[in-house]
Amino acid sequence: MRTQVAIIGAGPAGLLLGRLLERTGIANVILERRSPDYVLSRIRAGVLEHGARDLLNQAGVGARMEAEGLAHHGVAIAFHGAQHRIDFHALIGREVMVYGQTEITHDLMDARTASGGGTIYDAEDVTPVDFDTPHPHLTWRKDGRTHRLDSDFIAGCDGFHGVSRASVPAAAVRNFERVYPFGWLGVLVDRPPVSDELIYAAHDRGFALCSMRSRTRSRYYVQCEADADPANWSATAFWDELRRRLPAAAAEALQTGQSIEKSVAPLRSFVAEPMRFGRLFLAGDAAHIVPPTGAKGLNLAIGDVARLAGALSEHYTERSDAGLDAYSVQALARVWQAERFSWWMPTMLPRFPDLPGFEQRMQAAEFAALVGSRAAQQAMSEIYTGLPMASAESGRVVSRR
Numbered sequence: 001m002r003t004q005v006a007i008i009g010a011g012p013a014g015l016l017l018g019r020l021l022e023r024t025g026i027a028n029v030i031l032e033r034r035s036p037d038y039v040l041s042r043i044r045a046g047v048l049e050h051g052a053r054d055l056l057n058q059a060g061v062g063a064r065m066e067a068e069g070l071a072h073h074g075v076a077i078a079f080h081g082a083q084h085r086i087d088f089h090a091l092i093g094r095e096v097m098v099y100g101q102t103e104i105t106h107d108l109m110d111a112r113t114a115s116g117g118g119t120i121y122d123a124e125d126v127t128p129v130d131f132d133t134p135h136p137h138l139t140w141r142k143d144g145r146t147h148r149l150d151s152d153f154i155a156g157c158d159g160f161h162g163v164s165r166a167s168v169p170a171a172a173v174r175n176f177e178r179v180y181p182f183g184w185l186g187v188l189v190d191r192p193p194v195s196d197e198l199i200y201a202a203h204d205r206g207f208a209l210c211s212m213r214s215r216t217r218s219r220y221y222v223q224c225e226a227d228a229d230p231a232n233w234s235a236t237a238f239w240d241e242l243r244r245r246l247p248a249a250a251a252e253a254l255q256t257g258q259s260i261e262k263s264v265a266p267l268r269s270f271v272a273e274p275m276r277f278g279r280l281f282l283a284g285d286a287a288h289i290v291p292p293t294g295a296k297g298l299n300l301a302i303g304d305v306a307r308l309a310g311a312l313s314e315h316y317t318e319r320s321d322a323g324l325d326a327y328s329v330q331a332l333a334r335v336w337q338a339e340r341f342s343w344w345m346p347t348m349l350p351r352f353p354d355l356p357g358f359e360q361r362m363q364a365a366e367f368a369a370l371v372g373s374r375a376a377q378q379a380m381s382e383i384y385t386g387l388p389m390a391s392a393e394s395g396r397v398v399s400r401r
């Protein structure tokens, strides 16, 4: 088999890259180690930056998001009882879109099926080979046979535990990492959200977040031990703990129910540099992880593939490698901005075990600095609602709206 771009991973990064390439006439095949049902069963992110929303619309996969997603003009931050609304719309005239990663994945899968794009699910032992030569290829096993796909380029969109980054010689990659001493336990429930907008809550017992997927489906998180087993959290324990950490009005309004998903996510900041190794390009979680507090992981993956699709389109249509050559440096500049923001949110919101008194006062001062300054709130709103996104057609940065 031969294609132009071989994509490893059918998460949002791989599926969206496939979609963007397809629309500029670039042939691609996606290899995914899991089944479609398994991929769709993963409950993850929920908040889209305005540029990510625009890109999904440009890619022709935004119709359901526009019909069913919820545009939010602000978020609430509750700090040990005090509550403050960050009004994105009033501060900078922007909004975010609340629409689950699962739904985006669904929409991208449906579009790929409709267009006849090739996706090979349940591919075992996918291995990128010779990506430091002009003849890269992938091998994998399926149905007891070994297969091979030759390509011009390989896109490693296979998440943090994927094979792409792991295939690069250790000396060629530099990793930057911070692991946080806690995780967060997420619960999905078919009950109306406690509030029209998200609530990020700091409390002596730990951080909590009230989010949602629709007007009838809510997503709640509480900070927990890094190695917590979700099975050890009974429904009652979760709801009691969430209520304790929320402002009184929200605690009272909370509608509880049987969870339809419950999982613990570790909190980690991680960046691998560079994001290109010869003809292998990393995108999304394959190259970087952010702690979820800033709602940036999915948005970063979308930003990477927009840039990569633009650079590949430049290669094939304009015979220019300028975008591919600049990919790593330009993508990393954006990644580090998201890393900074996603690191800053946990400096203010969660309870760190044994945090010395000075740092506790710093957390309070951080919140006061935010609440007390319109400029600080504007700065937060700019990054929360969206870092500039590259055009998927040219590789150039499109203007901020």
Ligand code: FAD
Pocket: 008, 009, 010, 011, 012, 013, 014, 031, 032, 033, 034, 039, 043, 044, 045, 046, 047, 101, 123, 126, 157, 158, 159, 160, 161, 162, 163, 164, 263, 264, 265, 283, 284, 285, 286, 292, 294, 295, 296, 297, 298, 299, 301
């Ligand atoms: P992934 O979604 O991880 O997709 C990678 C795909 O590659 C997967 O389908 C995987 O099965 C496949 N794959 C892996 N290895 C191989 C292989 N060897 N061969 C073939 N295929 C392979 N972000 C937020 O913004 N907010 C959140 O609340 C949030 N919650 C999260 C909770 C969890 C538990 C996790 C893990 C992440 C969360 N994130 C969140 C981050 C966000 O979901 C990710 O940033 C996003 O999924 C990145 O998309 P991706 O396509 O790069 O990677």
Ligand code: DHB
Pocket: 044, 045, 046, 047, 198, 209, 211, 212, 219, 292, 293, 294, 295, 296
């Ligand atoms: C969600 C997750 C986040 O990390 C966040 O900051 C906002 C929303 C969510 O899952 O809905």
